[in-house]
Amino acid sequence: MAAPIHVTAEPWLHTYSEIIDVRSPAEYAEDHWPGAINLPVLDDAERAEVGTLYKQVDPFTARKRGASLVAQNIARHLQTHFADKDRDYHPLIYCWRGGQRSASLALVLSKVGWQVTVLQGGYKTYRAWVRRQLQTLPQQFTYRVLCGPTGSGKTLLLHYLHQQGAQVLDLEELACHRGSLLGAEWGKPQPSQKSFESQLVQVFLKWDPAKPVWVEAESAKVGQLHLPPALWQGLTQADCIEVQLPLEERVKGLIAHYPHWIAHPQALKEKLLPLKARYGQARLQRWFELIDAQDWPQFVRELLLQHYDPTYQHGLQRNFNRIRARLELPDLSETTLKKAATYLLEGQFEVGLTGIPALQSPSPSLAWTLRLR
Incomplete structure (x- = not known):
């Protein structure tokens, strides 16, 4: 006997054996419910074929061809993915609008006897639910923002804070981007804006609003991706800790963390070309000469002092001016970073000072300084 097909507009209130996205692989790749599997009833080429028939021939011919392709694909899924599912299996199925594609698979699975829910x-x-969540979820949290010039170890420090149990964003x-001109991950494209936002929602839902969220200062865009307005507002209004590191340690660390640019000097030059309008041909040529000479320490040193550091100071004054503590690191060794993470979590921002709540100073213009040795 066929089982009834359930329909829900609030699937997050229930649990399912599996969440199935029946859209094409390209639709799924752009964004999908985190954890959903892709069992397309039409692949990308088939979907394009049916769409072309609909526009250039007639809807009846398109539906007939589409039904044939959908039947073949569902049959293949039954013989493979669904072959070992027991009678208690109850999936959630969705397509683009909750129309024919999800209904097709739901009908067949219900005929088998499985309890099926369609979104x-x-x-x-x-x-729409993701967008609503991003309007309210970020406002429920208190943020601790790590500021600091490029190469000061903020990202590494976040990793050690995470290891010690902190909520780290x-x-x-x-x-999939380090947030600067040269911040693209080599060979790894950024996710779509929609996928990025889906990931953000899942992260926030796992956290406790009573605990602070540690995050690195970013601009309103990370690469090509925009931060949700509610999150950006929360970050720019948060108390900040400025991480400082000696210039030569920053240079050494950046050379170690960006080997792909050293291995691809021509690509590096092309990435720097947009800076010509700001700094002129002479300075750009100087940087190119350092790249050709493979004088990486001097190249990184000059790029930091002439481009990255002034850009950082401008962004700090405009967006992250609530500095409540400064953390001076001697290096980026594991010992130093572990110790720094411990101090941050315990709120120990000034040796010898006790009874002072974390991230509070006598005046917004003052900050406690901790020098790690």
Whole structure:
């Protein structure tokens, strides 16, 4: 006997054996419900073929061809993915709008006898929910923002804070970009804006609003991805800790963390070309000469002093001016970073000072300084 097909517009209130996205692989790759699997009833080429028939021939011919392709694909999924599912299996299925594609698979699975739920409105319902969450979720949290010039170890410090149990929002990891001109991850494209936002929602939902979220200062964009307005507002209004590191340690660390640019000097030059309008041909040529000479320490030193550091100071004054503590690191060794993470979590921003709440100073213009040795 066929089981009834359920429909829901609030699937996050229930649990399912599996969440199935029946859209094409390209649609799925752009964004999908985190954890959903892709069992397309039409692949990309088939979907394009049916769409062309609909526009250039007639809807009836398109539906007939589409039904044939959908039947073949569902049969293949039954013989493979669904072959070992027991009778208690109860999936959630969605397509773009909760229409024919999800209904097709739901009908067949219900005929087998499985309890099937279809997402009303499909992916568009999920996407609307993500947008609503991003308007409110970020406002529920208190942020501790790590500021500091490029190469000062902020990202590494976040990793050690995470190891010690802190709630850490690593925007650069989620965005697959280090947030600067040369910050693109080599060979790894950024996710779509929609996928980035889906990941953000899942991260926030796992956290406790009673605990602070540690995050690195970023601009309103990380690479090509925009931060949700509510999150950006929360970051720019948060108390900040400025991480400082000696210039030569920054140079050494950046050379170690960006080997792909050293291995691809021509690509590095092309990436620097947009800076010509700001600094002129002479300075750009100087940087190119250092690249050709493979004088990486001097190249990184000059790029920091002439471009990155002034840019950082401008962004700090404009967006992250609530500095409550400064953390001076001697190096980026594991010992130093572990110790720094411990101090930050315990709120020990000034040796010998006790009874002072974390991140509070006598005046907004003053900050405690901790020098690690």
